[in-house]
Amino acid sequence: MSHRSSEQTIALFSKYVVPNYRRYPVCLVKGEGSYVWDAEGKRYLDLFPGWGCNMLGYTPKKVIEAVQKQVAELIHVPNTWYIEKQGELAEALCTRSFGMAFFCNSGAEANEGAIKLARLHTPAGKYKIITFLDGFHGRTFGAVSATAQPKYHEGIGPMLPGFTYAPRNDLNAVRELIDDETAAIMIEPVQGEGGVNIPAPGFLEGLRQLCDEFGLLLIFDEVQTCNGRTGNWFGYQTFGVQPDIITLAKGVASGVACGAIICKEEIAPSLRPGMHASTFGGNPIAMAAGLATIQMIEEDDLLAHSRKMSERFRQHFTKLKAELPLIRELRICNMMIGMELAITATPAVGKCMEKGLLINATHDTVVRLLPALNITPEQVDEGCDILGGVLREMAAG
Numbered sequence: 001m002s003h004r005s006s007e008q009t010i011a012l013f014s015k016y017v018v019p020n021y022r023r024y025p026v027c028l029v030k031g032e033g034s035y036v037w038d039a040e041g042k043r044y045l046d047l048f049p050g051w052g053c054n055m056l057g058y059t060p061k062k063v064i065e066a067v068q069k070q071v072a073e074l075i076h077v078p079n080t081w082y083i084e085k086q087g088e089l090a091e092a093l094c095t096r097s098f099g100m101a102f103f104c105n106s107g108a109e110a111n112e113g114a115i116k117l118a119r120l121h122t123p124a125g126k127y128k129i130i131t132f133l134d135g136f137h138g139r140t141f142g143a144v145s146a147t148a149q150p151k152y153h154e155g156i157g158p159m160l161p162g163f164t165y166a167p168r169n170d171l172n173a174v175r176e177l178i179d180d181e182t183a184a185i186m187i188e189p190v191q192g193e194g195g196v197n198i199p200a201p202g203f204l205e206g207l208r209q210l211c212d213e214f215g216l217l218l219i220f221d222e223v224q225t226c227n228g229r230t231g232n233w234f235g236y237q238t239f240g241v242q243p244d245i246i247t248l249a250k251g252v253a254s255g256v257a258c259g260a261i262i263c264k265e266e267i268a269p270s271l272r273p274g275m276h277a278s279t280f281g282g283n284p285i286a287m288a289a290g291l292a293t294i295q296m297i298e299e300d301d302l303l304a305h306s307r308k309m310s311e312r313f314r315q316h317f318t319k320l321k322a323e324l325p326l327i328r329e330l331r332i333c334n335m336m337i338g339m340e341l342a343i344t345a346t347p348a349v350g351k352c353m354e355k356g357l358l359i360n361a362t363h364d365t366v367v368r369l370l371p372a373l374n375i376t377p378e379q380v381d382e383g384c385d386i387l388g389g390v391l392r393e394m395a396a397g
């Protein structure tokens, strides 16, 4: 297929698309596995495919087939009907976790639903939710109010009332924030956007204990940690702490828009008819993609594979860190990889891109990777070589 040049597409954007994103001056037009090509035919190895949504790379065969088949059969049915694939994906997710599922289209929407569910389920008068500094929960008003980062609140206030913010890894600070109006604690098992922050040992367990002691719901925002990202199906399993509600999106359907809430069975009826809904939520295409994603992870043994690839990244980066004092800290939770630098990480993104490698920089100083679960050993080596070269250059000034 022929494409416009990147420049031509950029011209359309400058005239017709709201300029709310900072974009790289490149138009990506096709992919295969962890590789992606721009309109000019340049190939990139992508260690951050789809912002973590493309869990199985750009062209997972089973997902493509499942979506093609579903599109030809039935594109959309609203939730006034029973939807076969929705039941099947709910079963597939809940039998790998717990409880019952509600479907929506994005991470922010899943968190909105979880916030409503927490307020509905707890006794009248309880509405406050404790969240954590440097967390990220999305851009809708509830989700952005839950996001304890002032830069995302600037100029759009007032925020939704009822959120209080605690520092990470400080159980006493959390305890002090709990009062008679507190309904829930919400946290990402591993903070993604905030810089790949892995919780201190015992912290998530401590939150569970506080929730039990005060009758609060524990909500894990697993939008980024779900579906194998942390080496198990869900992040809570990696840390061995059982939440009451988890929210999912990003990788759930391999890049097809899909979000979900999973909650304990006894909580589920609190989201009673009329209180929450989503027109597109649970639609057959997203459900078919989600089902095929789970099947592919299972059939190709990608949880185990990703753990091996994570170890390979760790070996490369441990060597690199020993060589370069520029690298302050490695934070690796399976296929969530953060490298804290002594300097701003942003220039690394452009330098890597020139050399055909896509990565992300977040929270100013953190190089962040969210590789596909099915990345190959050769691709891990290739990516680490390029990134290592770029960081050596940066260290030399």
Ligand SMILES: *Cc1c(COP(=O)(O)O)cnc(C)c1O
Pocket: 105, 106, 107, 108, 109, 136, 137, 138, 139, 188, 192, 193, 221, 222, 223, 224, 249, 250
């Ligand atoms: C990306 C992200 C969100 C927001 O998801 P959207 O689909 O962009 O609304 C929420 N929580 C976490 C942890 C995320 O990483």
